[in-house]
Amino acid sequence: MSTPNGFPQHSRVCLTRSMEGGAVQDLQAKKAGKAAKKEAGGDGAPPKVGTPISETLKLLPEELKANMKIKAITPRPPRKPRLERAASLDEKSWRKWRRFRTSQESLTDPNETSSSNGSLQEASPSPPSRGRASPCNPCCPQDSLHSSPDALEASPGGKSRAGASDLGKKASEISSAFGGLLRGKGFAGGKPRLSQIMPARPLPPMELNVASHSLRTANRIDSDCLDYRHYSQHKFGRVSSSLSDSRLQGNGTLYDSCSTDSMKSTFSVLTPIRAKDVRSRSYLEGSLLASGALMGAEELSRYFPDRNMGIFVATWNMQGQKELPANLDDFLLPTDPDFAQDMYVIGVQEGCPDRREWEIRLQETLGPHYVLLHSAAHGVLYMSVFIRRDLIWFCSEVEYATVTTRIVSQIKTKGALGISFTFFGTSFLFITSHFTSGDSKVNERKLDYNKTIQALTLPKNVPDTNPYRSSSSDVTTRFDEVFWFGDFNFRLNKDRETVDSILSQNPDTDVSKLLVYDQLTSEMSRGSIFKGFQEADIHFRPSYKFDIGKDSYDTTSKQRTPSYTDRVVFRSRYKDDIQAVKYSSCPVIKTSDHRPVFALFRVKVRPGRDNIPLAAGLFDRDLYLIGIRRRATRELLKRREQKDQRSSSICSIS
Numbered sequence: 001m002s003t004p005n006g007f008p009q010h011s012r013v014c015l016t017r018s019m020e021g022g023a024v025q026d027l028q029a030k031k032a033g034k035a036a037k038k039e040a041g042g043d044g045a046p047p048k049v050g051t052p053i054s055e056t057l058k059l060l061p062e063e064l065k066a067n068m069k070i071k072a073i074t075p076r077p078p079r080k081p082r083l084e085r086a087a088s089l090d091e092k093s094w095r096k097w098r099r100f101r102t103s104q105e106s107l108t109d110p111n112e113t114s115s116s117n118g119s120l121q122e123a124s125p126s127p128p129s130r131g132r133a134s135p136c137n138p139c140c141p142q143d144s145l146h147s148s149p150d151a152l153e154a155s156p157g158g159k160s161r162a163g164a165s166d167l168g169k170k171a172s173e174i175s176s177a178f179g180g181l182l183r184g185k186g187f188a189g190g191k192p193r194l195s196q197i198m199p200a201r202p203l204p205p206m207e208l209n210v211a212s213h214s215l216r217t218a219n220r221i222d223s224d225c226l227d228y229r230h231y232s233q234h235k236f237g238r239v240s241s242s243l244s245d246s247r248l249q250g251n252g253t254l255y256d257s258c259s260t261d262s263m264k265s266t267f268s269v270l271t272p273i274r275a276k277d278v279r280s281r282s283y284l285e286g287s288l289l290a291s292g293a294l295m296g297a298e299e300l301s302r303y304f305p306d307r308n309m310g311i312f313v314a315t316w317n318m319q320g321q322k323e324l325p326a327n328l329d330d331f332l333l334p335t336d337p338d339f340a341q342d343m344y345v346i347g348v349q350e351g352c353p354d355r356r357e358w359e360i361r362l363q364e365t366l367g368p369h370y371v372l373l374h375s376a377a378h379g380v381l382y383m384s385v386f387i388r389r390d391l392i393w394f395c396s397e398v399e400y401a402t403v404t405t406r407i408v409s410q411i412k413t414k415g416a417l418g419i420s421f422t423f424f425g426t427s428f429l430f431i432t433s434h435f436t437s438g439d440s441k442v443n444e445r446k447l448d449y450n451k452t453i454q455a456l457t458l459p460k461n462v463p464d465t466n467p468y469r470s471s472s473s474d475v476t477t478r479f480d481e482v483f484w485f486g487d488f489n490f491r492l493n494k495d496r497e498t499v500d501s502i503l504s505q506n507p508d509t510d511v512s513k514l515l516v517y518d519q520l521t522s523e524m525s526r527g528s529i530f531k532g533f534q535e536a537d538i539h540f541r542p543s544y545k546f547d548i549g550k551d552s553y554d555t556t557s558k559q560r561t562p563s564y565t566d567r568v569v570f571r572s573r574y575k576d577d578i579q580a581v582k583y584s585s586c587p588v589i590k591t592s593d594h595r596p597v598f599a600l601f602r603v604k605v606r607p608g609r610d611n612i613p614l615a616a617g618l619f620d621r622d623l624y625l626i627g628i629r630r631r632a633t634r635e636l637l638k639r640r641e642q643k644d645q646r647s648s649s650i651c652s653i654s
Helices: 011-023 027-042 055-057 089-108 142-146 149-154 165-183 212-220 228-236 246-250 257-265 273-282 296-302 355-366 391-393 442-455 496-505 519-526 621-648
Strands: 308-318 342-347 368-380 381-388 399-404 415-423 426-434 481-487 566-572 578-585 598-602
Touching: 027 391, 212 566, 228 355, 296 391, 296 578, 308 426, 342 355, 342 481, 355 368, 355 381, 355 621, 368 391, 368 399, 368 415, 368 621, 381 415, 381 426, 399 442, 415 442, 426 442, 442 519, 481 598, 566 578, 566 598
Parallel strands: 308 342, 426 481
Antiparallel strands: 308 598, 342 381, 368 381, 399 415, 415 426, 481 566, 578 598
């Protein structure tokens, strides 16, 4: 039998069955459409009552065939509705919006009719799609289909709705709406509801991203950050849901990937921290090397994957000059290494009268990436320790001690100054010294050394990382890594003429002939001083004694012999923990009779314990602000001078 509109009853049941099975692939739909056109031969006659289902399907448009499975089945009574699946956020919000619009249209449309087939369950429209098909209830009665303006317009010449074109149009509407039915609710008994009315005009094409224009504009992503989601997931393994705002997703508000992606792009590229890790952390207390410890292995690997840090150590005898160099970049930031170091330690002998001004100049040169961890002074001996600002949390309290080597202790021009602290689980000791001067006073200098290692009372409150390898008579044995630098005043045991002739023969870096006469090298080889210490190979010219402001050695009546008085030596508790990268001088700074000498090191760092006294991010804030302000002012003045030079230039045409 057939329905009033000419649509076979058994065909309708088969269509319902096949729609519940799902849609076929687009490729199969195209092939089926081409085959149907060939067999139909362009005939627009309606199907007869006895026409098989396969022949009826040939008359249906491609859109219907793309959303149904074509297979021969025997009509059966309808089954109980299947369990509905959980609807997505987009589907829920779309249904809510369509339900509200449909109810308004049903109340105002004069063509609205009541349901003629008994109680029907409310239809659930399909979520938005890129196609032109509008959501429709596939189970609505025939009258509701007749009331559709699109269906009326589709009948050519005002013929009966049982025509083939009308049948294809209605079948197309049914097939497009079946996706929404299968994703929503099925038939169920209940109160009769008004049928849905199709809009008078087709809905405009909708995109998957349905956020409002204002929201899309407010959360616009720059073109250079479009690949941030892929980059962050590839590098950091972030979960997208953890970076989006749950309030936007939980209240049914329409949102799109544009808004959530823009929220992700505002996050930093630092390694993300899981909430359970934060719960398990025990900052400022605890003595285990377990995961989550502030000074533990996990945190150390986060900042130093290879467990090595870069340290810059420098010494300079300023000769008490008030005038400071105009630029310290060549001294603190040499061009040979590509990257700046993690820590900068600068020791000064016979420092300038204004120590604070010197420290400000250091901060100005190093810039905002570094902070002054600690500074100390012993008379005219200065030492400043700068560290990267994101590493100050892993330092213990900083301690310092001093030793006077002169007979009259009130005169503090000769002596030693030591600063010590623990970084993660590695203890550091930095000593800057100014030993007795004089070409022949080697023994006095050795006495200065022995007095320093015995009288320097460090550490004080910070525990020793390895007390079993420490000695009470030698401060250098109580730390993992020791750097000793300063004006040691060891000379070359050779007359001035011989030294000048060697320097003239080797104008480059071959100074091996000079080092044969070096007093410090000789004493260290005998083990009488700096026991256990090493020094990197020297490839620079003697750092003493120059005429101020010139590259020539002493031209006064004293004719002092050029010597390697300024040195940097180091020792470690563990073999190969310290690797010297560079050892050189800075010949461009000529405000003193000494040239600054510096060394770059790669130092192995070990994880530590949280139960040590921590500095907790303490640094010299006032110095930091003054240095950064000066740095900015200097840059502005530089740009203004360049602008004035360009504006005052005169072009002459000959």
